[in-house]
Amino acid sequence: MSDTPKSLDALRERIDAVDSDILRLISERAACAKRVAEIKTQEDPDTVFYRPEREAQVLRRIMALNEGPLDAEEMARLFREIMSACLALEQPVKVAYLGPEGTFTQQAALKHFGHSAVSLPMAAIDEVFREVEAGAVHYGVVPVENSTEGVVNHTLDSFMDSSMRICGEAVLRIHQHLLVSSNTRKDKVSRIYSHPQSFAQCRKWLDAHYPHAERVAVASNAEAAKLVKTEWHSAAIAGDMAAKLYDLERIAEKIEDSPDNSTRFLIIGNHDVPMSGEDKTSVVVAMRNQPGALHELLEPFHRHAIDLTRLETRPSRSGVWNYVFFIDFKGHRDEPRVAAVLEEVRLRAADLKVLGSYPMGVL
């Protein structure tokens, strides 16, 4: 900016003027979003205002237009919050997540929907599914895979019995910290609480730094953080949200063994999402138990040059030696190429369920 003023007073004056512009523009944007909501209501009185594909497009556009000095992700996060606030004017999105409060899943929910969403903690993954199914909330957020520890089987299994659709995904970088309370004797830590996944993600660090401490697995990191408050010889492994919520001190930060430790979460809802331009599709397929079944299943994807992003095998609950495959791939079910593959797979499979086509995670 060549016309940036030089003195402190002049710069502050300039910032005030820019803030007035930002304020006016955000208000103008909010008024437009309100008007969109009115039009949607006229078209369908029971409409859900939130549109995952449109929000993904807005964020991608902002990231592409951004020229700095803020980086594109930081800018998109700001716009994420503006959209969240605009939407809440009409109807805050209600989201159930795998709780308790302070878990990484809550962090993922707020990252995806913004802080104006109403987030409600559930005690178990199937409860999240049930809340969405019952219409008590608009969406649910559940973890599905971690880059270090692999798949969350419980989430995949829940899809087998449910008619819920996948409406989005969110990927979160996971940083684990060793936390203590103000009562803890830091030199006397003999017990560490955490969720089994977190222990697994920090195994080498723990072996090196606390080889003799007892490791006690609990239902969530937030639960671990809570327990530490009551014991002078205990510490917990958990993330930032739990540390803040329970007012704990980090005595060691980012103790995960892998520097790019991340977890993928799925947004579940009860409707199909239109194309956003960069989408993924998730399906579950049951194959007849015969030689070459997996090859037969994957061949159409290869022939149509469809990019598989994940393949998981789970034992089917019906029949001892039958397997089901969870497959994620790039593309939307409304694209002719994807529709053609799905049709071929349907003919070869004992059963095919499309869990959803949804925008690839933006943030």
Ligand SMILES: C=C(O[C@@H]1C=C(C(=O)O)C=C[C@H]1O)C(=O)O
């Ligand atoms: C304004 C709309 O409704 C909601 C708000 C959006 C926004 O603030 O940009 C985007 C999509 C919807 O979640 C819309 O559909 O365009």
